[in-house]
Amino acid sequence: MSISTPAGDKRRPSAVSTGKKPPAGKSSSSSTSSTSTARKPSTASKAAGTAARPGGKAGGAGGGGKGRKPITPVKVSQGRSWGPIAMFVAVGVIAAGIIGYGSWAAFKGSQPWEQKAADIDGIVNYRDNPDKTLTEANHAWGPLTYKLTPPVGGNHNYNWQNCMGDVYDAPIANEHAVHAMEHGAVWVAYKSGLAADQVEKLASKVRGNEYMLMSPIENLDHEVSLQAWGYQLKVDSVDDGRIDQFISALRQNATVEAGATCSGGITATGTTPRDIGKDQQGG
């Protein structure tokens, strides 16, 4: 079909040149226009195939011989060629669009969470850090020391902090919070003294969502610090869009204990770890 466009254009001068023939009656003109219509594709393809100008001319003469004016074939050739072209362009564009969008969405959607995390501006990935104490995961009793504030992993208490969307209004023990992160929780920490409406904005992202917990920290170096196992992002506004990005990418995904739960943990606040179960263990 694409051939018909240039062929049709080529035909125009030949049709004009044959316009010298005496015009016939109106009815014969419209009937010849149909015969010329029927003839034209073969003529055009012949002309395109042989690329011989006399051949084309002869064909044109044959077609236009009975025709009244050269205008009629020109109009017909426009109607015939642009329609199919528009159709095939539409078919191509729409089909390619659907497939392209589908493929792109599939690729984008199936991006691993690690990639989504890596794309967050300012996030720090401590899983790759050569200091493996940052993300080692043994159980221990009593107070533990952490190199990062807030910590993103490391040895931790036997008991985890309850992370069923719990919004704690006072500081909690790192030893329990780290264990909650091992289970896949995102820990939203904010600097003590943050305005109540700001705290509420954060709480609305946490409350009712398992694998989330939130608590204040004294003298935190930023307004808000988000932690998941091995990852940290510090921001200075509760309206920072990266907070939702962090939660979306890492909540539950960052677990190093797939299937571990958030209920049944410590629900009390206070920065001293609670060694519940130590007596029974004899440790």
Added chain:
Amino acid sequence: MSVSVESDPESPEIDDAVPPARRRFGVAGWLAAGVALGLLLGLVAGLLIVPSFTRPGEDSAEAGFARDMSTHHAQAVEMGMLAHQKASDSDVRTLGGDIALTQQAQIGMMQAWLREWKLGPTGSQPRMAWMPEGSAGLENGLMPGMATDAERAQLRSATGKAFDVLFLQLMIKHHLGGIHMAEEVVKLTDNAEVLRLAQGMVANQRNEVAAFQQLLTKLGG
């Protein structure tokens, strides 16, 4: 001849009428055909070569249900475990353990679906957005039937018969909210696995609500 001249533009059975008719449908007609064919071709090819066309997408009812019901179930597990550990009535203890084990297993199934569908556990839409007018059913951001932070704290501190009664009351409310969500996804999905689990939840939790009510009567709650 002169008759045919007049009837020319209108009469479809005569060859002469074809070219004007073609011109009238012209580009617009071909374009419409092209759009239709393009959509068909794109969808057919897409179904064949793009896997995401055949599985629930990011904002689908199936994904929304899997995520939201996981969260809803997680709270039932929390309350069920509390009952299993501290209820004074043995029937309440048994029911609490049953709920916790069953619903934790169901969370595992729903999370496995999400992984299979290449979707994350956290959606970009608000809770319940997959249900018609679903987000309007949220109370303080909580899905229907979910216990508030205050109710959870109350349950943790309650003991004896008071605990049993509060647990049953909270769990009836929780189950009714869960049944509503499961019924909604049954209406919206044609995914066999989702249907099977959701229909099971509706039937099973209805029976449990009846059992809770009997226990409440027994305990005089």
